[in-house]
Amino acid sequence: MQWTDEAVVLAVKRHGETSAILDAMTREHGRYLGLVRGGASTRMRPLLQPGNSVRVTWRARLEEHLGTFAVEGLQLRTGALLAASHCVYAVTHLSALTRLLPERDPHASIYYALDVTLGHLDDPLFAAALVVRFELQMLAELGFGLDLDCCAATGRSTDLAYVSPKSGRAVSAEAGEAWRDKLLPLPAFLHGQTSGTPSFAEILQGFALTYFFLCRHVFEPRGLVVSDARQSFIAAVTRALPSAA
Numbered sequence: 001m002q003w004t005d006e007a008v009v010l011a012v013k014r015h016g017e018t019s020a021i022l023d024a025m026t027r028e029h030g031r032y033l034g035l036v037r038g039g040a041s042t043r044m045r046p047l048l049q050p051g052n053s054v055r056v057t058w059r060a061r062l063e064e065h066l067g068t069f070a071v072e073g074l075q076l077r078t079g080a081l082l083a084a085s086h087c088v089y090a091v092t093h094l095s096a097l098t099r100l101l102p103e104r105d106p107h108a109s110i111y112y113a114l115d116v117t118l119g120h121l122d123d124p125l126f127a128a129a130l131v132v133r134f135e136l137q138m139l140a141e142l143g144f145g146l147d148l149d150c151c152a153a154t155g156r157s158t159d160l161a162y163v164s165p166k167s168g169r170a171v172s173a174e175a176g177e178a179w180r181d182k183l184l185p186l187p188a189f190l191h192g193q194t195s196g197t198p199s200f201a202e203i204l205q206g207f208a209l210t211y212f213f214l215c216r217h218v219f220e221p222r223g224l225v226v227s228d229a230r231q232s233f234i235a236a237v238t239r240a241l242p243s244a245a
Helices: 085-098 108-118 124-141 173-182 200-222 228-240
Strands: 002-015 019-026 030-036 053-059 068-075 160-163 170-172
Touching (some): 002 108, 085 108, 160 173
Parallel strands (some): 030 068
Antiparallel strands (some): 002 053, 160 170
16 A cells, blocks of 8 residues: 655654654644654654654555655755744644544644644744644544634624633623633634734633643543643743733
8 A cells, every 4th residue: 555645744753773653744644653764864864853844655565554654855844943942842732732633534624734833933923823723723623622603692703702611612791791700711813803913912811721621621531731842832932022021
């Protein structure tokens, strides 16, 4: 069996003296693992860095086998990303989140969201907004999507201000006023009621929202904790923004 696809490198683990196991998010085939012969060599190591975009050809005698990867570089971002700490932490966090997806299960929207986010990490504020959106999309892909389109109480799509921690549905400012202390703030940039880059305060609200539901539905049931890279990314963005210091 054989196929060729574009992919983003998520992680690499050395295998034996000269080879490596590549964990990659492919565009059409989902998250895939494969053996890269010579993957531990000085020639291949710069290619097999998390965050890089590559073209992979996977081969195996049977579909259920691990298989081997032939890898060709497309966009080697790692060198540029190492220049800023928020970029390094973002790559680590995004890779860890993507690796929660089951293997060999296509998630084209996650591949594109990952590729777009990695391509726009140079602007700390814009990157932070993209990471929040990526976390929201991961919740949906894992079966725990939030309903932020209309108010759970009134059905209206305007004046949305909160999210119910029980249902994951949006609530308008008027309908939620009496229970505002028990509801989660809903930043406007997550339901299309604003244009342009959101403020840092809104982005922090977004991170608080996704953190709550990621912990409840994704990490805690698996006995996992959110990676330290997430909080390190938020801290690095804070340091990079004079107005947030």
